[in-house]
Amino acid sequence: MSDDDFIPRRPDQPHRPEQGSGPAGWSRPSWLRGGADHTPDIFRQPDAPTVRPEADQASEEPPAEAAPAPPDVVATGSDTTFTLNGDAAVVAGHIEHVILETRKRDTLEGEKLERRVILDAPFVREGHWTDAWARAINPTTARPSARILIVVAPRSIGSTTFALQLLARHTDSTAAVVKLEGDWRTPSVGRLPLEKLHAYQLDLKDAATDRPSADFVHGLANHAKNLDGCNSYLVLTVAKELWDNHYVATPDGIAVVHLTDPPSAQSVVEAHLRHRGYPGLVPYVQSDDAKDSIRGLDAVDAARATTTVVMQWEEHDRRNRLTYTVRDPLANSLDIDDALRARVTAALSDWKDKLDVLFGEVVSTHGRNASLTLEDRCLLLSLALHQSAPVPTVAATARSLQDTMAKNTQKEFASVSNVSAVFAGRGLRRRISDVEARVDSHDCVLFDQPAYGRAIMAYVWDNYEVMRPLLLDWLVQASGSSDATDPAVRTLIDLTLRHETSAHFEALSAAALATNPDVLSAVMTGAVQDEHVGRLAWGTLYQWAGRQERGLVVISTCRRVLESADTSPSAAKMAMVRLRRVAQKTDGGDTRKLLLATFQDLASHPAGATRLVAEVQEWQQSKRSSTAGSLAFLALMSVDHDDMPWLMSDAAPDIDVEAVLRDLLGDITKTPEVIPALTVWVRKCAADPDSYKRIRDGLLAPLRGQKMFKAGMELMRALNDVETGHGVNVAEDFYNNLVDARLQKVFPLDGGNE
Numbered sequence: 001m002s003d004d005d006f007i008p009r010r011p012d013q014p015h016r017p018e019q020g021s022g023p024a025g026w027s028r029p030s031w032l033r034g035g036a037d038h039t040p041d042i043f044r045q046p047d048a049p050t051v052r053p054e055a056d057q058a059s060e061e062p063p064a065e066a067a068p069a070p071p072d073v074v075a076t077g078s079d080t081t082f083t084l085n086g087d088a089a090v091v092a093g094h095i096e097h098v099i100l101e102t103r104k105r106d107t108l109e110g111e112k113l114e115r116r117v118i119l120d121a122p123f124v125r126e127g128h129w130t131d132a133w134a135r136a137i138n139p140t141t142a143r144p145s146a147r148i149l150i151v152v153a154p155r156s157i158g159s160t161t162f163a164l165q166l167l168a169r170h171t172d173s174t175a176a177v178v179k180l181e182g183d184w185r186t187p188s189v190g191r192l193p194l195e196k197l198h199a200y201q202l203d204l205k206d207a208a209t210d211r212p213s214a215d216f217v218h219g220l221a222n223h224a225k226n227l228d229g230c231n232s233y234l235v236l237t238v239a240k241e242l243w244d245n246h247y248v249a250t251p252d253g254i255a256v257v258h259l260t261d262p263p264s265a266q267s268v269v270e271a272h273l274r275h276r277g278y279p280g281l282v283p284y285v286q287s288d289d290a291k292d293s294i295r296g297l298d299a300v301d302a303a304r305a306t307t308t309v310v311m312q313w314e315e316h317d318r319r320n321r322l323t324y325t326v327r328d329p330l331a332n333s334l335d336i337d338d339a340l341r342a343r344v345t346a347a348l349s350d351w352k353d354k355l356d357v358l359f360g361e362v363v364s365t366h367g368r369n370a371s372l373t374l375e376d377r378c379l380l381l382s383l384a385l386h387q388s389a390p391v392p393t394v395a396a397t398a399r400s401l402q403d404t405m406a407k408n409t410q411k412e413f414a415s416v417s418n419v420s421a422v423f424a425g426r427g428l429r430r431r432i433s434d435v436e437a438r439v440d441s442h443d444c445v446l447f448d449q450p451a452y453g454r455a456i457m458a459y460v461w462d463n464y465e466v467m468r469p470l471l472l473d474w475l476v477q478a479s480g481s482s483d484a485t486d487p488a489v490r491t492l493i494d495l496t497l498r499h500e501t502s503a504h505f506e507a508l509s510a511a512a513l514a515t516n517p518d519v520l521s522a523v524m525t526g527a528v529q530d531e532h533v534g535r536l537a538w539g540t541l542y543q544w545a546g547r548q549e550r551g552l553v554v555i556s557t558c559r560r561v562l563e564s565a566d567t568s569p570s571a572a573k574m575a576m577v578r579l580r581r582v583a584q585k586t587d588g589g590d591t592r593k594l595l596l597a598t599f600q601d602l603a604s605h606p607a608g609a610t611r612l613v614a615e616v617q618e619w620q621q622s623k624r625s626s627t628a629g630s631l632a633f634l635a636l637m638s639v640d641h642d643d644m645p646w647l648m649s650d651a652a653p654d655i656d657v658e659a660v661l662r663d664l665l666g667d668i669t670k671t672p673e674v675i676p677a678l679t680v681w682v683r684k685c686a687a688d689p690d691s692y693k694r695i696r697d698g699l700l701a702p703l704r705g706q707k708m709f710k711a712g713m714e715l716m717r718a719l720n721d722v723e724t725g726h727g728v729n730v731a732e733d734f735y736n737n738l739v740d741a742r743l744q745k746v747f748p749l750d751g752g753n754e
Helices: 054-059 115-120 128-136 159-170 214-230 265-275 279-285 288-294 299-320 338-348 352-358 374-386 391-407 419-424 428-434 450-463 465-478 487-497 503-512 517-528 534-545 548-563 569-585 589-603 606-622 627-636 657-665 671-685 689-703 709-718 730-738
Strands: 073-075 081-084 097-099 110-113 148-153 176-180 198-204 233-239 254-258 388-390 444-446
Touching (some): 110 569, 115 159, 128 159, 128 254, 148 159, 148 214, 159 176, 159 198, 159 233, 214 254, 265 279, 265 288, 279 288, 279 299, 279 338, 288 299, 338 450, 352 450, 374 428, 374 450, 450 465, 450 487, 465 487, 465 503, 487 503, 487 517, 503 517, 517 534, 534 548, 548 569, 548 589, 569 606, 569 627, 589 606, 606 627, 606 657, 627 671, 671 689, 671 709, 689 709
Parallel strands (some): 148 233, 176 198
Antiparallel strands (some): 073 081, 110 176
């Protein structure tokens, strides 16, 4: 066969089937039988349009009415402020201020907060906080005392609330208040956003990623000047242990304020109760016993105490069907319900004195003031977990904890009681009674003390460090589902978040990854949604995304986040970043399938489809790894619009579909995924002539590209049983438009030789 036999004919040349067969002695090459990957380019090409040199194209001036914005000029959210990336020759319109610096594409993003919501939130400013507030405000201008304010404070005392309230109350009312997410490996001034009339707040509290270096702090001086030119502000809240002592002299434009103590816990609890609509519960936290329990709590624990009080009211109301309401603004004048007051007071107590006795040195007697034996401690933890459950369930869970301890190699946990010792001791009902629970007539144990149960778990977690991995193992085994409402999952979330460290996430993964990864995903979902530990949890997920064995957990967690209606834009972005990292760092078949299924679920919702479109666009613009972008495109192929594939419809997003299809069809590893999706496209539109013509013509162009022969033949064979509305076989129609007539005998559609 000569080279002329492979000359493609023009698309307007009439189709004349060749007479005769192929050359004598010709046999099918190995690449057509599926052997090698290299295939000749035998699909005929259309007449190529005249392409002018790039310089000529750039010099042509478009019509005035269609003049696009300069490609390297990015609006920053203001009518008069622009950020220039590269060289901009012309900027149309009036510009009051131009930021003459190159900004990175990966500047930190954040969530825009409604100023009204911030101002309506409960806020207590007393004592030390009043003095710190005065130092942070310029008395003459009533604005922050510097363009960049650094608030240094211990964890959990409310420094983030302090910063947001300051920005909401003392910046221009038209400025956008934005809470930034520090999704980085180390603080970098170059990643701080810079826009006109913005008030930014950023937490630096992760010891692994947020420790500010001397270079970072001194680099803020120049950033402060830029903020001044934009009439914007930035408040950094830094955990005290991350702020090294050598930051004594701060640069110009920066002020440092130290918060040493939290606001009054009593005032915080009362303010939160009123804000949540329970003014009638305020008197119940003003008793001497309640105040003793509240006194000394930090801001985070005070807010949690508010939730505890509300839970007691809801449970009390459910059981007693009360005729009065605590939501009435005049409810303070109502008589105090003694039963509810006792319940609230008990719930606010940390029971430390009592638990010190129960978990003290084991004694031989058994009574209210005696320390508990090992078996009884396991029983108490089981009751704390279940609250109310059948006796056999409680007993089995307690024995499960003992078995978990017995498997540990440490000697102090190897001596679990044998059958004789257990039978010689007290019976189960007596033991249940000794830990202040009861058994009803239906043989169901009742331990209706949820606050006491949480205190028991926290006490053991805090005081027995060696028990932590065993508790995690036990709770993973005890979980009945992967839902946050499951008692074991809820307890795992409470314990792993308790010390605001990522170390507990690693310990939990060691306990759950092999046996119950869904529980690990549920806990991590709760962790990323926590306002205090969320950053640490996201950082952990980013590290896990690069590890093959953790990829499935990262996918599951991010999927839960993205499916939540309450997910903020910044959280959605961080979830997409981690899914992209999983796609780039792992190559397992199961991981890829789960990623594609996750993206397909996202594509079924408008917000999710928008995120996937952005992923494809970013892939095409950055020319980086195609894994995540190609999966996003495959997921978008399942979206329809007016009975047409969305990507081929009049409402198609701004994606170069032809270029993506050429990439996918040219990759032999991705062909098995894209061919079925294209087959669905064609089958869906075959009956309608106009829709079919659009789909066919849209697919012919990428199929004529280099190394497309095998993919094209596979697609045509998959469409061999499909007919158009005019009775034309779809496979033959594609075949006649793609394969030169002189080669159709050599490369038959049915795969046979002639």
